[in-house]
Amino acid sequence: MEAQEMSDREWRILLRVAVGNAVTAEDDPPSDQLATGVDYPRLLELASRNRLVPALSRWLIENGLEDEPPRRMSGLMEGQRRLSKHRARHLTAEAGRVAAALRAAGVTFAFTKGIVFQTELYEAPETRELNDIDAMMSLRDAQKAAEALAGLGYQQNRTFSDLDGHLVDMPRADLLMYKLSPDHSPHLMRPGPDDALPYIAVDLAHSLTWWESQWTIPLEEVLSEVRQARIGMGEDSVTVPALSHVHSFLFAALHLFREAWFERTSLGKDVNLSQFADIVRYWSLYRRSLAGRLGDVIETHVLFAPVAWVLHHTDELFGTKIVHDLGLDTHAGEEWVSSARAKNGETLRWSGDMTDRLQRGFPATLGRA
Structure with missing residues (x-):
């Protein structure tokens, strides 16, 4: 039980790192309390798997926790953050x-x-x-x-x-x-x-x-x-x-769906937590401008299934209710959200939940529907 609680603690930190203030709950403990007794090698492993090492480094600094990890580990994370900043500056100018x-x-x-x-x-x-x-x-x-x-x-x-x-x-x-x-x-x-x-x-x-x-x-x-x-x-x-914000949100969701749903892409380069964080952050910041128009576009182009697939797993990860807010509940049934598409076109099912998949890799079990 103690090992499981420790694993949960690292994952809770990473969820907070991923979405910042986009998702808050009344019972969320302060960051310094949450970071007590952390297994930093495990946390760094999870952050690396989910493309969140620069974000984790920044979160530790912002919360006065940069000296908590072992020195070599904090140096590695800080190096990744500076590298990410360097790349962002050059790629922005190049854009x-x-x-x-x-x-x-x-x-x-x-x-x-x-x-x-x-x-x-x-x-x-x-x-x-x-x-x-x-x-x-x-x-x-x-x-x-x-x-x-x-x-x-x-x-x-x-x-x-x-x-x-x-x-x-x-x-x-x-x-x-x-x-x-x-x-x-x-x-x-x-x-x-x-x-x-x-x-x-x-x-x-x-x-x-x-x-x-x-x-x-x-x-x-x-x-x-x-x-x-x-x-x-x-x-x-x-x-x-x-x-546009509507099409940008949909592209993020549909691109994530493609990488997660197809066996070929998921086994080669599976999705990560940062991609789901994009969805949550987008919804949190632009919900008012998205809601009506987004629903119309989903209905017009019959995008219920792939969007509901992605948003169901997003809600499960972060405790949000985007599926419900968009009225997509009937399109997020258990059979559909656990489905995948095989290389030969067959419909497959994968076991476990998205948290397990993002922590351990895809899939725990992949079989015919």
Whole structure:
């Protein structure tokens, strides 16, 4: 029992780290009380698995707890936070240059996910780890975008070799996968400024879901509602096109669903707690502007099932009631929320709950429905 309580304590800390003040409860203990008797190696392991090490480092500092972990461990976390801050600053500036080049080429586009979320959903950009610059545009504009970004040094059909330390040709098998599923183009890549950011990738998406998905929103509709967003902090901030809040929220949910529901993607790179935190933070900050319009879009495009799947697990993790608030209760039955899609198209079921999955990896048991 004591070991289980300790594990629960580390997980409770990570949940708080993930969403900040977006979710609060009257019986939540003060941070210093919650952090008493923590197994920091376990906490760091959970944070690493869920892409929350920079956020954890910042949370410890903000609560005067930075000296609580063993010194080498706190140094490692602080190093990750500074690295995340460095990457956020460079990628934000690069997003500004990419936006200028695409505008000049007459490409209609919007930035999505982390490059926008880092500022709009988080207290500090380094809290939300960034790997690349995500953008959405029509597939027919992808080549025009590639030609425009070639002037900034971006190359097509390339990937980064950790062994060689530079860009190399993308394997033919990966190129074939992109051709078979053209909801994304191969990343456009260029060398980065230093060893802390050895390459910069621009990920071009052409759908809110995936190729031949039964759930989708016409991209023309999505790109007709692009807004201007200010990203970055202070003098380093830039204004760039971004998806409307409704479409941005839906893209976060549908992208999470894709990575969690398909056996192929979940076994290769399963979802993490930070992705669910994006959902909670978005709902907490923009609930009033989302609620009515979001429900209309979900109904118009019959997105009940995938959105309810994601929001059910979000509610289970954080104790929120987003499924109920959106009137999706009837679409979040037990059989559906424990479903998955096999590589051969069969319907599967996975056991356990999302907490167990995020702590231990996917899945505890995966079998036929």
